[in-house]
Amino acid sequence: MAAACILGIFAHVDSTVRAIRDLRARGFTDFSVYLPVPVEEIEAALEEGRPVSPVRLFTLIGGLTGTVTGFALPIWTSLKWGLVTGAKPIVSIPPFVIIAFELTILLGGLSSLLAILVLGKLPSLRRSPTYDPRFTVDRFGIAVTCSPDLVAAVRTCLQEAGAEEVRR
Amino acid sequence: MRRQVGVGVATLALFAAILSLAHSAGAQPAAPAQPIAFSHQIHAGQYKINCQYCHADARRSEYAGLPSVSRCMGCHKITAADRPEIQKLAAFFNEKKPIPWVRVFKVPEYVHFPHKPHVRAEVTCQTCHGPVETMAVVGATTGQNLTNDLLNLLGLARSSTPLTMGWCVECHTTMNATKQTKAPLECVVCHH
Amino acid sequence: MRRDDAHQPTYADVNRDVIGTLWTPSPAYFGWMSIVGLILTAGILAWTWQIYIGMGAAGKRTPQNWAMYITSFVFWIGIGHAGTLISAILYLFRARWRTSIYRGAEAMTVFAVMTAGLFPLIHAGRMWFAYWLLPYPNQRYLWPNFRSPLVWDVFAISTYLTISVVFFSVGLLPDIAAIRDASTGWKRKIYGVLALGWEGTDRQWRHYRRAYGLLAALATPLVLSVHSVVSWDFAMALVPGWHSTLFAPFFVDGAIFSGFAMVLVLIIPMRPLFNLYAYITNRHLDAIAKLILVTSLVLTYFYVCEAFTAWYSGDHFERASLFWKATRNYAWAFWLQYFCNSLVPLVLFSRRARIHPPTLYVVSILVLIGMWFERFNIIVPGLGHDFYPYTWGIYYPTLTDTLIVIGSFAWFFILFLGFIKVMPSVSIVEVKETLPHPLKDPHH
Amino acid sequence: MKRRDFFKIVGASTAAAMTGCARSPEQILPLVIPPDNLVPGVASWFSSVCRECPAGCGVVARNREGRIVKLEGNPDHPVNRGTLCIRGQAGLQGLYNPDRVRGPLRRDASGAPKPVAWEEAEKFLAERLAALIKDKQGRRIAVLTQLESGSLGRLMDAWGGALGARRRVAYEPFNYEAVRAASRVVFGRDAIPDYAFEDANVVLSFGADFLETWLSPVAHARGFARMHALAHGRAGTSIHVEPRLSMTAANADEWIRNTPGTERLLAVALLKVILDEGLQAPGVDLAALRGAIGAPDVGAIARQSGVPAETIKRVARALAKAKPGLAVGGGVAVTGIDAVDVQVAIHLLNYATGNVGRTVRFGPDSAFGKASSYADVLALTESMRRGEIEVLLVVHANPVFTLPATTAFADALKKVPLVVSFANQPDETSEHAHLILPDLHPLESWGDFSPREGVVGLMQPTMAPVFGSRAVGDVLIAVGRQALRSAEGKGPLRWATFQDYLKEQWRGIAREVAPGTPFDQFWEEALRRGGVWRGVPTVPVKAQPVAMASKRTATEDGAQGPTLLTYPSLRFYDGRGANKPWLQEAPDSMTQVAWDSWAEIPAERARTLQVRQGDLVRIASPHGAIELPAYISESLHPDAVAIPIGQGHTRYGRYAKDRGANPLALLPQAPTPGGLAFLSVRLTLTKTGGRRPLAIPQATANQDERELAQHVGLTAARELELRGAVPEKASHPSMYPDLKYPEYRWGMTIDVDSCIGCQACVIACKAENNVPVVGKEQVAYGRDMHWLRIERWQEGPPHHPDTLFLPMLCQHCEVAPCEPVCPVFASYHTQEGLNAQVYNRCVGTRYCNNNCPYHVRRFNWWDYGSPASSSYAFPDPLPLQLNPDVTVRQLGVMEKCTMCIQRIIGGKDRARDEGRKVTDGDILTACQQTCPTQAIVFGNLKDPSSRASRVSRSPRGYHVLDELGTRPAITYLKKVTRDHGKT
Known part of the structure; x- marks a missing residue:
């Protein structure tokens, strides 16, 4: 038997925050919140007890890869066929710093993008069943997943918090 | 579901196209039709005639040179004089006309490849021209472009003797490293 | 009563107002599009002709091996600075006034860099071999010369373009989702694909916000580096007037200066056209104008330094070059540059001027002209009177290179005009963020 | 086998290979019968004589695959000792001139020249001559030639004698x-x-x-x-x-x-x-x-x-x-x-x-x-005018152009019923010819020329004829015999060909010079050496000082206005060089004007006339008037106006036609005891209001204190010489370790003191390196392609400047500014110290030329190298001249001096064959080879004993723009100035 999913739609930030707190207090942790705009209060309510987003790890690894590539590529290619220009050494580090810098930024940036996609599970071809188009306008939503026997409790909780609409 | 099938088919088709392109490029290139059906296999293979007997300029000139019609006739006045191909040769000789051979091996016009120093360094003809003594007809695809670069990137080399720059350079580097030769690696030695 | 104080929009208002800019272009829009399109066509034809007949079709010569193409290249790269500066640096500094203008500025950045990126190709004698500048394994065993400033350019500009596009698209993502949800039919499908399935869940937002911050942190040094690298195209050369350590900050400042002028040129007409008074307020204009003023003053300082070092160094070549620029064939361009970049922006000391759109518009246009000529003066007269008197000479533009340069403006504007009708030119999400949150019980 | 036939074969096969497109299937043609001494791909050298002026320098022609690709001075020849002047270097463009007459032409009733067969043309002429001989009217035949001091002249005299013709007139415009x-x-x-x-x-x-x-x-x-x-x-x-x-x-x-x-x-x-x-x-x-x-x-x-x-x-x-x-x-x-x-x-x-x-x-x-006097030429003209001449043969003379218009030679020609021209270039005189029988170019011909007593240069065909021309000697023998109805081997014109006649003449020389040697051996030796020469003792003469007719003045009596100074041009001589695009494009040494002609007007007079440079000025004398653009000169005497001779052709091929004006139109025809009086008229100048800007690649003659061309006083130079050589390493410090040169380091020295500014090196370089000719507009706009240029710098008072000629070419800097800026390594430094430019790698960013302080790099703004292009620089048959060892550059690439890398490779190859290292003399760059004053020395700087090394350590040595720290491989030697005449 699949779990049930209940969606509460809110018009106000304070009621949404209240709903999140209430749900947490009642032991419901498996819910996701839809926001038209990131709101610090809501984020604060959600972030309690969560680890920091791993995006920065992506960026760090990407950036370091860029730095290493940025030095390795020019050095390796210069040594591969050593052509002298302007009486400069074959391996001229100062200009290669520029290449390394640019590649650091490039790969760091691209891996950050990758992080958004991977961690945000994007792209996804289908909307989730609980999604409502109003979530990109001015409504907040809380979709709670629970066992079917707890549906009523969740529903009450959401309504009490001030949901405009609650549906399955 | 249908969409995914479509994507899969498209990917497969692309892959197949690349493979077939690579295959056609890697295959033995077609030999052009020559005015006389000359066979290196017979001359160099069967009768073991030295390459430089006919291509006599290789040791003293930039060009390997083609045998003059009179040199061909030196043997063929008697040898196989009754064959139709040899009669074609005799016809050219009698009319004092050069034989319009079609060029097979060619490097771009901005490349100067001198045979002489290679002969002096005892590089065999086969190193660059392939096992000509086994070929009844000779064909070669030479030259370089972005497609070749990409195929090379995929590890799909085209021909055993592609006459491309990297191939030349590799030989020069290897020879210098292994045989203590002084094969030049200056760009302007060939490009001037 | 000031217009921007009239009304505090709600979330729904923002969606309605911004998405409202997209639908059904007016006939005037098509009129503009066709004019710009015609100019672009002329530019493309001119470029085709140049490729067919040879580089000689452009007026370049010895000693001006570089001329209007590189001028325009540097100009457009400069324009491309304001966008990322606004979106990244001001983001990091939490300057909230950026929210309503950053989208347009970012689009401007991307398009300006796309325009700039054309010029090295247009400029190259054999643009069909320009791919040799990219490091890719090839059967020649040859790689680009990483010691060449032009290869630094390749890296800097492609990185800048990529990061700008990434930053731009990431910022667009929730907005595209909003458009998707507001549209129907085939538009919905297209925006649906572009939105990548964005739903605005807390999980998505969480990583998104984090990544956005990191991107901003990466983009900030990048903005400063790109024009520095471009400036080294000149500073690494021996040419008198080019070989200067001053060039990197000088160029970066000039780039920000011209970039903000271009931002004004773009947003001032957008405000009445799309009725965006509620979002692009006088406060915004004032802030940008102040930035223009500051960068202008800094630029003037650099001008003084440049002239002073040329004179005080006692270097004959430098002095002769400067003197020649200021007094001979190109003197008009030289003084035009000072007039537009150092004198005209002084008007902005007046607050009335800073919030008076027509004045701002005129100032911005003059600044753009001045900045184009600043690069022109570095390149064309700079090369025209360098070390070797035998080859001194004067460059005359031809129809071909003039059309190509004008065509580049058409290319930029056609991209921008297209953009404002398919994408929200004001960030829906970020504008909402600046609004007070909808609370059921505000006093609770 | 006859050498001629063999060349025909090789020539034909090369042409076929050359016209083949690079991408299409290409044919390669073997020789039917191999020659003994020629290997395709290896150059053969044939000696001959330069006939661009009567100085008669010896040349050697470099034959590759049957075509001549380069002319060089014959090192053995006593006149020029291996060097050549600018006109000699450009001789090849006469051979391959695209406007050459391709075969015999006969003018029909309408006046249009129609191609005819050689036999028909010869028969036509022979019949006319025979008719005259029959009527005992041989006196009505006249022969007008250029100065022919060898066998051809003697043959023509013998021919004239046999037919009873008038005495031949050997016309030289400048006969001194x-x-x-x-x-x-x-x-x-x-x-x-x-x-x-x-x-x-x-x-x-x-x-x-x-x-x-x-x-x-x-x-x-x-x-x-x-x-x-x-x-x-x-x-x-x-x-x-x-x-x-x-x-x-x-x-x-x-x-x-x-x-x-x-x-x-x-x-x-x-x-x-x-x-x-x-x-x-x-x-x-x-x-x-x-x-x-x-x-x-x-x-x-x-x-x-x-x-x-x-x-x-x-x-x-x-x-x-x-x-x-x-x-x-x-x-x-x-x-x-x-x-x-x-x-x-x-x-x-x-x-x-x-x-x-x-x-x-x-x-x-x-x-x-030995040239005929001007009076003789006038006498002939007069006879023609009076209708006394029935048949006039014109051999390599262009009197319609080179005689003053006042002589009305063209009108006199119209009175001659049959004018036969042997010109192989269409010129103003052949325009009036009824029959044109194109002679071979000297490089295609047998012949000889004696520039002075004791020196006879021998000419041989250095290649097969480019077009269907025939040697004038052969034609005269054949036509003469037909007219005289005598058979070969008999009569006064018994020789089969001119070659036979030449050999017979040389038997006489052999008897005189080398009595003991078998003739064949002597002949082979003479062909190889390029002639025979022996010392001729100085003849003592006794002076008889006689009073001069001192009442005469230089210019015409009573005339007013500035004096006309008209002078033979360094590039065009009497105008015969004007059809050679190399010469047109080489700037004049003094004015630096390319392509056009000009009137040098003193600055004072120009101010009075309100004439600026490039303004068209009408220049009139009592005898004629021309229009020319003004060149304003500070140094010309205020009472003079100077105009070079050589331009102003109305019909001399595409490169010469309608370019400038011929100043001879201003001269009187009256003969003087000294011949034609070139400096005799005074002029009236008027401004026309028109403009024709001159193409002057040199922006200014003022060095602006940059010390590009340097000089040192004689006294100081002597002192320096006594002090001895300077240490090699007096250069700027570097952050980087010094470059290492494993085997050679090529370098050059150029002695500014020896350079006379003659531009011969410029053309030698153009010829050797396939440098395209770009035309007046491009030169004027700083897009000339010369790899080597001669700069003229002036110092001191503008009316009396000191001139310094500075040959400027790629300096092959060790710390080359052009190299690191190239994104694709098209410009890099070789291990032998050359600054290399790889054309096929170049993408055309032109950064290198911006960064080159000397601006010696040349960009292919147009598609000069591809036959399909509208700017193709080598119309047929000029491509035959292209050096096969050098790539013809494509559109959009940078090029520059390579120090003749192809010669370096060749020299190293030869040395390697002999198992030794390259030494002095193995490699001569094209510019060095031709320099008449030997101002240029190329060699291995790594070897301290090489000549280039030794000269580069001269105390007079300096580097141009040394303060930039580019460390050029070219060391210049300061000009030594004399205090003589300085106040």
Whole structure:
């Protein structure tokens, strides 16, 4: 038997925050919140007890890869066929710093993008069943997943918090 | 579901196209039709005639040179004089006309490849021209472009003797490293 | 009563107002599009002709091996600075006034860099071999010369373009989702694909916000580096007037200066056209104008330094070059540059001027002209009177290179005009963020 | 097998291979029968004689696959010793001129030339001649040729004799007959002597452009350089008297700007000073000399000539004390009405200072003495006009262009029923010919030429004829025999071909020169060596000082206005060079004008006329008028206007046609004792209001304190020489370790003191390296493609500047600014110290040329190299000249001097064959090879004993723009300036 999913739609930030707190207090942790705009209060309510987003790890690894590539590529290619220009050494580090810098930024940036996609599970071809188009306008939503026997409790909780609409 | 099938088919088709392109490029290139059906296999293979007997300029000139019609006739006045191909040769000789051979091996016009120093360094003809003594007809695809670069990137080399720059350079580097030769690696030695 | 104080929009208002800019272009829009399109066509034809007949079709010569193409290249790269500066640096500094203008500025950045990126190709004698500048394994065993400033350019500009596009698209993502949800039919499908399935869940937002911050942190040094690298195209050369350590900050400042002028040129007409008074307020204009003023003053300082070092160094070549620029064939361009970049922006000391759109518009246009000529003066007269008197000479533009340069403006504007009708030119999400949150019980 | 046939085969096969497109299947054609001495891909050299002027320098032609790709001086030839001038280098473009007459033409009733078969054309001519002979009207046949001092001339004389024709007229526009006349007067010898410049300590020239066109410029340049160069503390002095700053004047240590036409007065004044001060050589007949010069008033002459009396005295003393000195005079520019008197005075000057027999040598007389006089030419013209000539054969002369229009030679031609031209280039004279029988180019012909007594250069076909031309000798023999109805082997014209005749002539030479040697051996040897030469002893002459007809003045009596100075152009000579695009594109050494012609107008006069440079000016004399763009000169004498001869062709091929104007139109036709009086008219100038800007690639002659061309005083130079060589490493410090050169380091030295600015190297470079010609507009817009240019820098007062010629080419800098900026390594440094440019790698960013402080890189703005392009620079058959060892560059790539990398590779290859290292002399760059003064030395700088190394350590050595720290591989040697004449 699949779990049930209940969606509460809110018009106000304070009621949404209240709903999140209430749900947490009642032991419901498996819910996701839809926001038209990131709101610090809501984020604060959600972030309690969560680890920091791993995006920065992506960026760090990407950036370091860029730095290493940025030095390795020019050095390796210069040594591969050593052509002298302007009486400069074959391996001229100062200009290669520029290449390394640019590649650091490039790969760091691209891996950050990758992080958004991977961690945000994007792209996804289908909307989730609980999604409502109003979530990109001015409504907040809380979709709670629970066992079917707890549906009523969740529903009450959401309504009490001030949901405009609650549906399955 | 249908969409995914479509994507899969498209990917497969692309892959197949690349493979077939690579295959056609890697295959033995077609030999052009020559005015006389000359066979290196017979001359160099069967009768073991030295390459430089006919291509006599290789040791003293930039060009390997083609045998003059009179040199061909030196043997063929008697040898196989009754064959139709040899009669074609005799016809050219009698009319004092050069034989319009079609060029097979060619490097771009901005490349100067001198045979002489290679002969002096005892590089065999086969190193660059392939096992000509086994070929009844000779064909070669030479030259370089972005497609070749990409195929090379995929590890799909085209021909055993592609006459491309990297191939030349590799030989020069290897020879210098292994045989203590002084094969030049200056760009302007060939490009001037 | 000031217009921007009239009304505090709600979330729904923002969606309605911004998405409202997209639908059904007016006939005037098509009129503009066709004019710009015609100019672009002329530019493309001119470029085709140049490729067919040879580089000689452009007026370049010895000693001006570089001329209007590189001028325009540097100009457009400069324009491309304001966008990322606004979106990244001001983001990091939490300057909230950026929210309503950053989208347009970012689009401007991307398009300006796309325009700039054309010029090295247009400029190259054999643009069909320009791919040799990219490091890719090839059967020649040859790689680009990483010691060449032009290869630094390749890296800097492609990185800048990529990061700008990434930053731009990431910022667009929730907005595209909003458009998707507001549209129907085939538009919905297209925006649906572009939105990548964005739903605005807390999980998505969480990583998104984090990544956005990191991107901003990466983009900030990048903005400063790109024009520095471009400036080294000149500073690494021996040419008198080019070989200067001053060039990197000088160029970066000039780039920000011209970039903000271009931002004004773009947003001032957008405000009445799309009725965006509620979002692009006088406060915004004032802030940008102040930035223009500051960068202008800094630029003037650099001008003084440049002239002073040329004179005080006692270097004959430098002095002769400067003197020649200021007094001979190109003197008009030289003084035009000072007039537009150092004198005209002084008007902005007046607050009335800073919030008076027509004045701002005129100032911005003059600044753009001045900045184009600043690069022109570095390149064309700079090369025209360098070390070797035998080859001194004067460059005359031809129809071909003039059309190509004008065509580049058409290319930029056609991209921008297209953009404002398919994408929200004001960030829906970020504008909402600046609004007070909808609370059921505000006093609770 | 005949050599001719073999070339035909090779030539044909190469042409086929060349026209093949690179991408399409290409045919390669073997030889049917291999030649003995020719390997495709290996150059063969054939010796011949340069016929671009009557100086008769020996050349060797480089034959690759049957076509001549380069001309070089014959190192054995006594006239030029391996070097060539600018015109000689460009001779190839006469051979491959796209406008060459491709076969015999006959003008039909409508006047249009129609191709005919050779047999038909010869038959037509023979019948006309036979008809005249039959009627005993042989006198109605006339032959007009250029100076032919060899077998061809003798054959034509024999031919004329056999047919009873008039005496042949050997017409040379510049025949220096005033010198000859003066020799007759003073020394009783009808000859032009040999001038030994190298033996003189002081050279005093009255307008003689001996470094440009006068008599034998290549030999004179070599002699001048030897005389003038600082060696072992000694250095000769050169003084030049001329109203115009010519190239020769610019090379003189003292240029004396005299009023036009006062040379005779000055020479007499010098004599007077010498005699008054008793400086004459011992044994001079004082009384006779005094009588000859009369009692001139030096002060008055000084006033008249504008030369201070002090200067006259100083020059007189310098010349007299030189022991020996040398006074020469008589370039065209001083050939006034009194030309003979000028020359008499100069001869007397040489006599008085004891130079005759030492630096002025009769005996090895110049071939110029054999040219017909101007009066003879006029007589022929008159006969033609009177209808006395029925058939006129014109062989390599273009009198319609080179005679003053006042002689109305063209009108006289119209009175001749049959004019036969043997011109292989369509020219103004062949325009009037009824029959055109194109002769072979000298490089395709058998022949010989004797430039002076004792030297006979032998010409052989160096390649198969490019077009269907026939040797004029062959045609004359065939036609003559047909007309005389005699068979081969019999009669006065018994030879089968001209080659047979030549060989017969040479049997005579062989008997005289090498009596013991079998003829075949002698012949082979002569062909290989390029001729025979032997020393001719100096003939003692006795001077008879006679009074000059001193009443004559240079210019026409009573005329007003500035004097016309019209002079043979360094590039075009009498105009015959104008069809060669290389010469058109090479800038004039002094004005730096390319492609056009101009009138050099003194700045003062230009201001009065309100004429700016490039304004069209109408120049009128009593005899004619022309229009030319003005070139404003600060240095030209205010009473003169100077116009070079050579341009203004109306029909001489696409490159010459309608370019400038011919100043000969301004001259009177009246003959003088010295021939045509070139300096005799005064002009009226009017501004027309039109403009035709000149193409001048040099932006300014002012170095703006940049010390590009440097100089050092003679005294200082002597001191430096005594102090000895400078250490090699006096260069700028670097952050980086020094470059290592495993085997060689190529470098060059250029002696600015020796460079005379003759531009021969410029053309040699163009020919060797397939450098395209770009046309006037492109040159004017700074897009010329010369890899090597001769810059003219001036210092000092603008009206009397010191000129410095600076050959500028890629400096092959060790710390090359062009290299690191190239994104694709198209520009890099080789391990042998060359700054390499890889054309096929270039993407055309042009950064390198921006960063090159010398701006010696050249960009292919247009598609000069591809036949399909509208800017293709090599119309057929010019591609046959292209050096197969050098790539023809594509559109959009940078190119520049490679120090003749193909020659370096070739030289190393030969050395390797012999198992040794390259040494001096193995490799000569094209510019070095042709330099008449040997100012350029190329070699291995790594070897401290190589010549280039040694010269580069000279205390006079410097690097151009040294302060930039580019460490060039080219070391220049400062010009040594004399304090002579400086106030």
